[in-house]
Amino acid sequence: MTHSLAASTLQQIRDGWAGEFDVPVEVFAEPGSHTFGRDDAGSLVVVTLEGAQVAVGTPEAIERLQTLAPEHRADVEAVLTVLHGLQPEPLGSASLSYVERVLVPTGIEVAVGPVQNVDMLRDHCTQEEWDESGLIDMPARVAARRPDGKVAAVAGYERWGQHLAQLGVLTDPQWRGMGYAAAAAARAAQVSQNEALVPQWRCRVGNTASEDVAQRLGFQRIGHQLAIMLG
Incomplete structure (x- = not known):
């Protein structure tokens, strides 16, 4: 994706998501798909930032996710199909956007x-x-x-x-x-x-x-x- 965010801002974003997932920050800087199975996970979350894709979920959910090509792992319907039998309930699919210089409206x-x-x-x-x-x-x-x-x-x-x-x-x-x-x-x-x-x-x-x-x-x-x- 084309953007003009500074390298330092991108590093903060990677650090933030690495902290949320409790994974090494390096995985968000490395292109490709990275998966982490957790026995205590109650959900499957897949986050893509630029060329890096990181997924965290139960070991079985991760194993099933890996049967999909990386480009399909952000597709809700495709992921729900491979999770059949695990009682999947979609929480949502969302875009992630960031800003450095906020354009402030006037008059309000x-x-x-x-x-x-x-x-x-x-x-x-x-x-x-x-x-x-x-x-x-x-x-x-x-x-x-x-x-x-x-x-x-x-x-x-x-x-x-x-x-x-x-x-x-x-x-x-x-x-x-x-x-x-x-x-x-x-x-x-x-x-x-x-x-x-x-x-x-x-x-x-x-x-x-x-x-x-x-x-x-x-x-x-x-x-x-x-x-x-x-x-």
């Missing part, structure tokens, strides 16, 4: 700190949207406010180890497409960068609205994640 009031009315915003969205935002695990929140002062969108981030900030954003359905999500997410990304973290935008494949916001803020897609729970 953004507040950092305790955010009120989050429960009201949550009530206006579906449970799936709330879960996908990940805000429940993100204590550092930023609010973008409507002209009347009420919250139109909330963004936050969850710290992943020493290097990554996993971003999340949720917007009131009545105020979508007006720049509020971008304004809140941009400020959350900047706050995370003040802590020397690399903002990470993990977007479910097919969520074009989320992809559009990420691109508007300058995020660059360099990877992909597939996650499947095992029974």
Whole structure:
């Protein structure tokens, strides 16, 4: 994938994922497929960053995954087929994007700190949207406010180890497409960068609205994640 991320940023991204997987960071710098079987794994996760693909799962799941060519190991349907009998439940397939210089929208009031009315915003969205935002695990929140002062969108981030900030954003359905999500997410990304973290935008494949916001803020897609729970 073509991108302009600095080598130091890429190293932080690799370090972050290596820490999440508890694997040597070198495997994310080496092109090709790398697999790790864990007896205590409850899922199969496959992450591709540039030319390196790393999979962690139960030994049986890894053995079955290896029957697929590496280029098919990010395909949900193909992976589910080889996992037949292990009670696989897809958690999702997502793109992984990162940014160094955040492109900040103007003209929208953004507040950092305790955010009120989050429960009201949550009530206006579906449970799936709330879960996908990940805000429940993100204590550092930023609010973008409507002209009347009420919250139109909330963004936050969850710290992943020493290097990554996993971003999340949720917007009131009545105020979508007006720049509020971008304004809140941009400020959350900047706050995370003040802590020397690399903002990470993990977007479910097919969520074009989320992809559009990420691109508007300058995020660059360099990877992909597939996650499947095992029974």
